[in-house]
Amino acid sequence: MQIHTEGLVIRESSVGESDRLVTLLTREEGVVRAFARKAKTLRSRQASSTQLLCYSRLTLYKGRDKYMINDAHPIEVFFDLRGDLERLSLAQYFCELAGFFAPEAAPAGDFLRLILNALHFLTRRTRPLPLLKAVVEMRLLALAGYMPNLVCCRECACYEADRMLFFPWRGELCCASCWENRRGEGLQPGEPVCPLGKGTLTGLRHTVYADLDKLFAFRLPEAGLRELEQVSEQYLLHTAGRGFQTLEFYRQMELAGMRGVPAERENEGYHGETENVSRKVLESPGTGQDPGASGGENRLP
Ligand SMILES: [Zn+2]
Numbered sequence: 001m002q003i004h005t006e007g008l009v010i011r012e013s014s015v016g017e018s019d020r021l022v023t024l025l026t027r028e029e030g031v032v033r034a035f036a037r038k039a040k041t042l043r044s045r046q047a048s049s050t051q052l053l054c055y056s057r058l059t060l061y062k063g064r065d066k067y068m069i070n071d072a073h074p075i076e077v078f079f080d081l082r083g084d085l086e087r088l089s090l091a092q093y094f095c096e097l098a099g100f101f102a103p104e105a106a107p108a109g110d111f112l113r114l115i116l117n118a119l120h121f122l123t124r125r126t127r128p129l130p131l132l133k134a135v136v137e138m139r140l141l142a143l144a145g146y147m148p149n150l151v152c153c154r155e156c157a158c159y160e161a162d163r164m165l166f167f168p169w170r171g172e173l174c175c176a177s178c179w180e181n182r183r184g185e186g187l188q189p190g191e192p193v194c195p196l197g198k199g200t201l202t203g204l205r206h207t208v209y210a211d212l213d214k215l216f217a218f219r220l221p222e223a224g225l226r227e228l229e230q231v232s233e234q235y236l237l238h239t240a241g242r243g244f245q246t247l248e249f250y251r252q253m254e255l256a257g258m259r260g261v262p263a264e265r266e267n268e269g270y271h272g273e274t275e276n277v278s279r280k281v282l283e284s285p286g287t288g289q290d291p292g293a294s295g296g297e298n299r300l301p
Pocket of ligand 1: 153154155157175177178179
């Protein structure tokens with residue numbers, strides 16, 4: 001059976017002298033492992049379109065127990081990231097997360113769109129890395145069915161309070177006064193409790209509840225970004241129940257002092273942006289043109 005779809009290469013490995021086994025995040029079939037014959041020979045068009053971080057229009061043959069790539073035309077390649085280890089390592093982390101959380105043998109258009117948008121902003125350098133990381137982590141979890149309850153305090157149902165706390169092991173909020181009354185009650189040994197600034201809470205809600213086309217369009221000061229990134233990572237790791245090698249590698253890049261967060265001038269919390277930046281991203285399969293060049297009117301899938 002032939003399948004036509006778009007897909008991003010989220011993992012690749014060599015098989016024999018000239019073949020390649022790739023893991024794809026596809027719009028129609030979710031996460032797919034597929035063989036690309038002769039993908040390493042120089043003249044093959046599949047040579048570039050089956051490399052890591054290449055987004056291609058694909059013709060797949062679905063056999064009884066495996067997929068073959070029959071044809072592949074690159075739509076967008078994110079190879080620029082290879083010149084920047086820190087950004088590359090974050091991109092690889094996003095790919096590993098997608099491979100873990102996106103469904104197999106089921107449509108995964110929103111997962112694909114999320115990762116493509118994140119790679120776009122990583123390449124363009126227009127968003128701080130902790131923001132990209134937190135958005136991808138939280139939204140992937142929400143798409144995969146692990147939606148936290150960020151609407152209100154779990155005890156008194158207030159939407160906002162002077163201080164709100166987040167429980168990353170259970171994906172719930174509690175206001176400070178309810179917490180004072182029931183301190184420690186029901187907590188597991190070692191369970192973290194994370195106080196959130198108002199801006200951070202608004203940012204965290206944005207990562208889960210905002211429309212996909214406005215998802216990356218907000219700002220936080222650096223302290224808020226750090227807070228956001230920490231709680232999203234704790235929620236993700238606890239939900240996944242495992243660590244990720246690519247995250248470890250990204251952390252090593254950070255320790256090596258290779259990481260730079262652009263300083264935000266604003267010192268007050270969250271800023272939503274009215275400009276709908278992310279509509280300009282990538283999203284019109286079939287045209288093959290630079291997604292940024294069409295004036296932001298690309299149809300979203
Ligand atoms: Zn409360």
